[in-house]
Amino acid sequence: MSKALYRKYRSKSLDEVIGQKHITDILSRAITSGHISHAYLLTGPRGVGKTSVARILAHQINDLVYDEEATNLDIIEIDAASNNGVEDVRDLREKAQIAPVSAKKKIYIIDEVHMLSKAAFNALLKTLEEPPEHVIFILATTNVEKLPATIISRTQRFSFRPITIDDTIKHLANIAKLEHIKISDDALKLIAEHSDGSFRDSISLLDQLSSLVDSDNKKTITAELIESTLGLTSSSVIDQLIEAVESKDLASVVQILTTTLDNGTSTAVLAAQLTTTIGGRIADKPQLLPLLDALIDVTKSPQPQLKLLSVLGLAAAPKQSPKSVALAAPIYEVSASIAELEKQATRKQPVEPKPASTRPIKLDVEKFDWAKLVEYTRQNHVALYSVLSKCTPELDGENLKLYTCNNFYKKKLDDTKYSPLLAKCLEEVGVFGLNIHTIPTALPPKGVHAAAIAAIMGGGEEVLLDPA
16 A cells, blocks of 8 residues: 655655754754754644654654664553543653653653643643653644743744745655646646645645546646645636736626536635635735625634635626715705795804904903803713812812812823813813922811811811701
8 A cells, every 4th residue: 555645755854844944953053063952842833854853853853763663661652632632641650750761851742732631731730830851742733822921931833834935835845746646737826835835735735636647648737637626716716816806897707706616616615715816816915805804704614615606796796976966865955945944044153253362351350250160071072071070179369179079080180181281171171371289088077176187087078968
């Protein structure tokens, strides 16, 4: 039985790992210098090399040659998806105490570690933080957001990147050459785009297509063959659909979309092709950004076909001009005479306010109206009103003391936002030239006896009672 291509061409050393040089360089230097951590966390999307790097790292730490077919008693791989209980972790902890059989270190590789239960994580925590000297943990996951922060903080984390299209094409071309598979450049690019940054997916697809070519006695894998096999629509149809949207040709959009779906292309695949194509052109066509954003939600809809039609239809629908909207408004009949209209216009003409004098006006204490000031702020500056309404004023000549009852309101009124606004509001109600002082206490009682009692009680506020 032949071996799958993605296994056959799996990297055997850190130097062979493609697209993750920012990780492999650090790990290689750490191994060379002997600075080995007790726990590593490898995170990133599927098919980018996390498991391969974990295995290679385990072998190179132990100075062993990595051979996928060989097994080593001191390198233990655990699939957390099927061993995620607290009992599994307790068993691991007990076995971790036993020294390695033949290697320098006993290394545990826990794949898809995010699948562990909460109790299992708690059981692993102490061992992960302070493992025996001979134990190293290498954790791998595609969902790092599901890991407890306590686990992440006890490891050295390495984030893997999706493989670039150029790196994927280069790697696939090399495999095709070694396997004597004839494939066009367009087909290589299409496989790379369809794999969504996963080496494993791209190599598996190449493996699948190579078998199809052999069975059909064809010589070359073409883009057309890939589109037919995967149920993709042709790039020319995608271009036509985008062009129809840009030209606001709604009828063509509906016709192309209907034909494409009737020919067997699924809504999810078509939405993904449109997203990929538009995403690659967005720098030249930023006007398509709203369409790209809307396409992302198509597959989340309970009715994706109708959602895709709605998204493309709205993008292609011609926009109404302001003129046409105005013409569509109802027309009201005017029954007044010209003389009456002129009279109304004269009556409703706004009176120009007189400019306020910038010269300070002598303050008439008797004309100061605190209630009028508070009401003005309530109507025009609600935020200031919410503070001012809690204060008690006391006017002493040209000094206005505001007793705020506490430091919080004093700081508000002294703030650079409220202080100028309060002065402006005073001017708006006709009061100029006041010196404003804020005091973080209540208004002290005026009577001698009341003041003495307040002093004994630690402060207080005078309240007038109704004689009735």
